[in-house]
Amino acid sequence: MCGIVGLHLRNPELYPRLGELLTGMLCEMSDRGMDSAGVAVYGDPNWTPAGQGAVSLLEIDAPADEVAAAVSEKAGVAVNVRILDATYLLTAAIDSDALLAAAREALPNALVVGFGSDLAVLKGVGAPRTLAEAWGLPKAQGWQGVGHTRMATESAVTPAGCHPYAVGTGQCLVHNGSFSNHATVRRDLRREGVTFDSENDTEVGARFVAHQLAQGRDVETALKELCATFDGFYTLLVSNHDSFAVVRDAISCKPAVIAETPDWVAMASEYRALAHLPGVENAKIWEPEPEVVYAWSR
Incomplete structure (x- = not known):
């Protein structure tokens, strides 16, 4: 339905x-x-500060600080990671395409569920x-x-x-x-x-x-x-x-x-x-x- x-x-x-x-x-x-x-x-x-890129990820099993460190190393800038239920929301002072590329390189098994400045995509199992x-x-x-x-x-x-x-x-x-x-x-x-x-x-x-x-x-x-x-x-x-x-x-x-x-x-x-x-x-x-x-x- x-x-x-x-x-x-x-x-x-x-x-x-x-x-x-x-x-x-x-x-x-x-x-x-x-x-x-x-x-x-x-x-x-x-969630998505003005002027920053944003990427939403699923299927990660790691603390936020470890994810932030891994993606920051690939991105060359500090990356902020917020965990919202099952979703990891990454933001950084680079454009979303560059942040997405860094996230994919650092976390090849993660599932990308959204990306773009100003956009947060959150998903989960359970009652709305x-x-x-x-x-x-x-x-x-x-x-x-x-x-x-x-x-x-x-x-x-x-x-x-x-x-x-x-x-x-x-x-x-x-x-x-x-x-x-x-x-x-x-x-x-x-x-x-x-x-x-x-x-x-x-x-x-x-x-x-x-x-x-x-x-x-x-x-x-x-x-x-x-x-x-x-x-x-x-x-x-x-x-x-x-x-x-x-x-x-x-x-x-x-x-x-x-x-x-x-x-x-x-x-x-x-x-x-x-x-x-x-x-x-x-x-x-x-x-x-x-x-x-x-x-x-x-």
Whole structure:
């Protein structure tokens, strides 16, 4: 089943409340996916200080100081490491690509789950509310957040199998549904040099979008191309450092609702995840049309 939530803030006065609002949205979707959850947060000054690169990693079994020392040696600058439940969040005063390269060299067995200035991607196994508290999500700040509660159908219940899938710089994707032709699309992408970390169908969608964006297409064009290429039932939310987009398949059997005010744009699998947002009583609210891409930018 799974639940999707996303919040794009237009009013800077709301930035200090991003984590609080996103936590409420995520927890309202708990009964759509109780086995695991994940979030992507853009712009928290504590998790991802301005002007620094950031990388989120999983599948590490070492103290933070050992990880920091190993990556700092490869990066040539001091690297800060914060452990948030299962996620190791690395930041340093270099760009994200350089930090990512150093992390991969120092920790070749670690799984990269997100990278990009201003972006923290956190994943874990367990109830969404428990995870949100372990991450300290209610206190997070920023201009944009995306979340997912998972009911696993395509792969094992592990932190690595959680959404968001963040495979391009500053990008992430969350998905409710399934892609029936993901194996075919994966083979096509591999022939074009795209590498994969799992057999999860959502990763194929994320890699496809990232590949399109890397070729110079904008997010709307990338998602239209996805609709033309992928078979299945899906609702997708795709974000990067300055945009937020939603699309559904041609049949639209997976639920979704969008709400918009001058202060924010929000999306969720069900309206109850939006009901606590400030000013929602005056929001424009609608259900996304099939294969129509809805996109907003900062």
